[in-house]
Every structure is written in structure tokens, then in C-alpha cells.
Amino acid sequence: MSDLRIGIVGVGAMGADHAERIVRRISGARLVAVSDPDTARAEELAVRLSGGGPAGGSAAAGAGAAGGAVRVIGDPLELVGAREVDAVILASPGFAHAEQLFACLEHGKPVLCEKPLTMDAASSLQVVEAEHKLGKPLIQVGFMRRFDPEYAALKQLLDSGELGRPLLLHNVHRNKANGPGFRSEMIVRDSMVHEVDVARWLFGSEISRITVHAPKPTGAVPDGVLDPQFAVFELANGAMADVEVFVNFQVGYEVRCEAVAERGSATIGLGSGVVTRAAGHWGGAVPEDFRVRFDLAYDIEVQRWIDAVGRGEIDGPSAWDGYAAAAVCEAGIASLNSGQPVAVDLADRRTVLG
Numbered sequence: 588m589s590d591l592r593i594g595i596v597g598v599g600a601m602g603a604d605h606a607e608r609i610v611r612r613i614s615g616a617r618l619v620a621v622s623d624p625d626t627a628r629a630e631e632l633a634v635r636l637s638g639g640g641p642a643g644g645s646a647a648a649g650a651g652a653a654g655g656a657v658r659v660i661g662d663p664l665e666l667v668g669a670r671e672v673d674a675v676i677l678a679s680p681g682f683a684h685a686e687q688l689f690a691c692l693e694h695g696k697p698v699l700c701e702k703p704l705t706m707d708a709a710s711s712l713q714v715v716e717a718e719h720k721l722g723k724p725l726i727q728v729g730f731m732r733r734f735d736p737e738y739a740a741l742k743q744l745l746d747s748g749e750l751g752r753p754l755l756l757h758n759v760h761r762n763k764a765n766g767p768g769f770r771s772e773m774i775v776r777d778s779m780v781h782e783v784d785v786a787r788w789l790f791g792s793e794i795s796r797i798t799v800h801a802p803k804p805t806g807a808v809p810d811g812v813l814d815p816q817f818a819v820f821e822l823a824n825g826a827m828a829d830v831e832v833f834v835n836f837q838v839g840y841e842v843r844c845e846a847v848a849e850r851g852s853a854t855i856g857l858g859s860g861v862v863t864r865a866a867g868h869w870g871g872a873v874p875e876d877f878r879v880r881f882d883l884a885y886d887i888e889v890q891r892w893i894d895a896v897g898r899g900e901i902d903g904p905s906a907w908d909g910y911a912a913a914a915v916c917e918a919g920i921a922s923l924n925s926g927q928p929v930a931v932d933l934a935d936r937r938t939v940l941g
């Protein structure tokens with residue numbers, strides 16, 4: 588079977604990372620087009636991944652590791668509709684996802700959409716409904732932790748029933764730093780959204796209520812930004828989860844969680860890789876960011892998505908998962924603003940999906 592031809596929309600940190608992985612590590616796919624309003628960035632990437640041929644304003648000629656040229660297409664919607672693009676990766680900022688997702692659905696193109704699905708529950712639900720009308724799943728959401736071997740092992744352990752019924756999930760999610768312009772609600776929508784998905788997935792239940800607390804902020808953020816945040820999720824099956832999200836921790840990237848069940852607990856993300864002893868000190872390395880910690884998870888996520896698209900399927904978090912997470916985050920932002928627990932307003936799945 589011929590390679591799936593991939594177009595990437597948005598080639599900042601995540602889009603460029605996915606581009607590299609398609610070209611260098613993923614089989615059965617080939618990068619054919621990129622689009623970014625920062626055209627210089629798109630041109631540089633296209634030239635680099637096409638093997639250094641001239642960009643010429645539209646196409647980087649010359650065969651490289653990708654085995655072909657990568658075309659720069661100015662308008663993201665034109666990339667989605669381009670005949671040479673079989674499937675799309677959306678790595679644009681969240682505010683651009685809704686319009687670009689609708690374009691993918693209109694053109695019948697499978698799409699791996701980075702989280703968040705969209706910026707709010709209403710538009711996410713519209714996406715779910717539009718996909719459902721087509722009668723085939725085209726959207727997979729980039730909740731990559733589901734593909735991380737440690738998270739996957741934890742899921743398998745909990746599902747095996749060996750530890751009994753899961754009761755609690757404790758999560759820690761720390762980033763080294765976030766750029767200026769990072770606002771309090773983005774900590775919920777862009778960062779905590781991962782724990783929202785993890786809790787729903789690991790415990791197999793929707794989240795029905797969320798409370799987001801904010802202690803006195805770190806001195807590392809501008810006035811008015813609430814960082815860190817501490818949230819409690821109440822799940823429909825009676826379990827609970829808590830999460831600390833701290834996106835200006837200064838030290839490095841740290842993601843871990845402990846599940847507590849009736850007959851035992853299990854912890855992942857301790858980062859106990861290589862431990863060194865040198866010059867009066869011992870220890871390991873703290874990853875700089877998500878691209879280091881979840882490198883393998885992204886590889887597995889994208890490879891499985893490519894393989895599934897070849898079969899006309901998706902193999903990972905669905906548009907519904909993206910919508911459910913958006914609904915929880917919307918309630919979380921309301922809770923952050925009010926200081927009160929907020930019930931999650933989630934449409935009935937059977938009514939929406941039949």
C-alpha cells in the first residue's frame with residue numbers, strides 16, 4: 588500500500604515535532620505539506636525536511652528523509668482541501684481548531700487534532716455532531732498520555748481488577764515555565780485537560796463535578812495569574828481525582844500519578860531512569876519539557892493513528908473524548924472564577940451518538 592500523505596497545520600513546537608517524527612520515525616506515511624501563518628517558519632521546516640532543496644515560495648524540492656518534497660501552503664484551509672493531502676495533523680493553537688476541524692470533515696479527511704479539541708463545550712459538541720452525521724470516525728484527539736507505556740500499563744493493571752475497584756487518583760503536572768501571556772484559564776484548558784482525559788480514561792467514567800482551587804500564586808508569574816492550581820474531580824462512578832497543575836515550576840517537566848484501589852495502589856512517572864553518582868551527588872535527570880517526557884508516547888500515538896487511518900478507523904481518543912474534556916474544563920474555569928464546585932454539563936452520549 589502506498590504511503591499516507593500527511594499535511595501539518597501549525598508548525599510551532601508540537602507541529603515541528605510531529606513533522607520530524609513523520610519524516611524520521613513513522614512508517615507508512617510521508618509529509619507532503621505544511622501550513623503556518625509564520626511562513627518563514629514553515630519554509631524553513633519544509634526545506635529542512637525536504638532535504639534542503641529551495642523552498643521557492645511554495646514547494647521545497649529535493650528528496651530528503653521524507654522521500655519527497657514538502658509543499659508550503661499559505662492558507663491552512665487550502666492545505667486541508669489539497670488533493671495531495673490524505674490526512675491532516677492539526678497542531679495550530681486551540682482557538683483555530685474548530686474551523687480547521689470542520690474543514691477536515693467537509694473534505695472527508697482523517698485528522699489527528701492536538702488538544703484541546705476546541706475552546707469550549709458548545710463548539711466541541713458541534714464537531715462531534717458533524718462527525719457523527721458523516722457516519723464514520725475521522726477525528727482523533729492528541730491525548731498522548733494514553734499511549735505512554737507507563738500510563739498504558741497502569742490502565743491495564745486497573746482494568747485487570749487485581750487491585751480491586753479504583754477509588755482515588757492523585758496527579759502531579761508541572762512544567763518548567765510558560766511564556767508571557769499565559770492566563771489562569773489556560774492552565775485548565777491547555778494543561779489540566781490532560782488529567783481530565785486521564786481520569787475519565789483510567790477510571791472509565793465521566794467527571795460529573797469539578798472544583799478548582801488556587802493557592803497564593805508563585806512569585807514567578809505576573810499579577811493576576813493563578814499558578815499553581817489544585818483541582819478535585821468527582822466522577823460519576825463515585826471515584827475522585829485530584830491534580831496539582833503548576834506550569835511555572837522552574838525546575839523542569841514532571842508528570843506522575845498514583846491510583847489507589849481497594850487492595851493496593853500503583854504509581855507511575857517517578858522518572859527513575861538512569862541514576863548517576865558523581866562528585867558528591869547522586870540523581871537522575873529532570874526532563875526539560877513534554878517533548879522529552881512523552882517522546883515515545885507521541886511516536887506510538889502517531890504510528891497507531893497512521894495505521895488506523897489506513898484501515899479507515901481511528902485508534903485513540905475520539906471527538907467525544909475531546910468534547911467531554913472540553914465540558915469538564917469549561918466547568919473548571921467557572922469553578923476557578925467562582926471558587927465553588929461546578930457541575931459538568933455534559934450532553935447525553937446516547938442521544939448525541941445514537
Ligand SMILES: NC(=O)c1ccc[n+]([C@@H]2O[C@H](COP(=O)([O-])OP(=O)(O)OC[C@H]3O[C@@H](n4cnc5c(N)ncnc54)[C@H](O)[C@@H]3O)[C@@H](O)[C@H]2O)c1
Pocket residue numbers: 596597598599600601602622623624625628663677678679680681683701702703729730731777877881
Ligand atoms: N499533546 C501535547 O502534549 C501537546 C504539547 C504541546 C502543545 N500541544 C498542543 O499543540 C497545539 C500547538 O501548540 P504548540 O505548543 O506547538 O504552540 P506553538 O505556539 O509553539 O505553535 C503554534 C503554531 O501555530 C501557528 N498558528 C497560529 N495561528 C494559526 C492558525 N490559525 N492556523 C495554523 N497555524 C497557526 C503559529 O504561527 C505557530 O507556529 C496546541 O493545540 C497545543 O495545546 C499539545
Ligand SMILES: O[C@H]1[C@H](O)[C@@H](O)[C@H](O)[C@@H](O)[C@H]1O
Pocket residue numbers: 762777778781834877
Ligand atoms: O500544551 C502543553 C502540553 O499539553 C503539555 O503536555 C502540558 O504539560 C503543558 O502544560 C501544556 O501547556
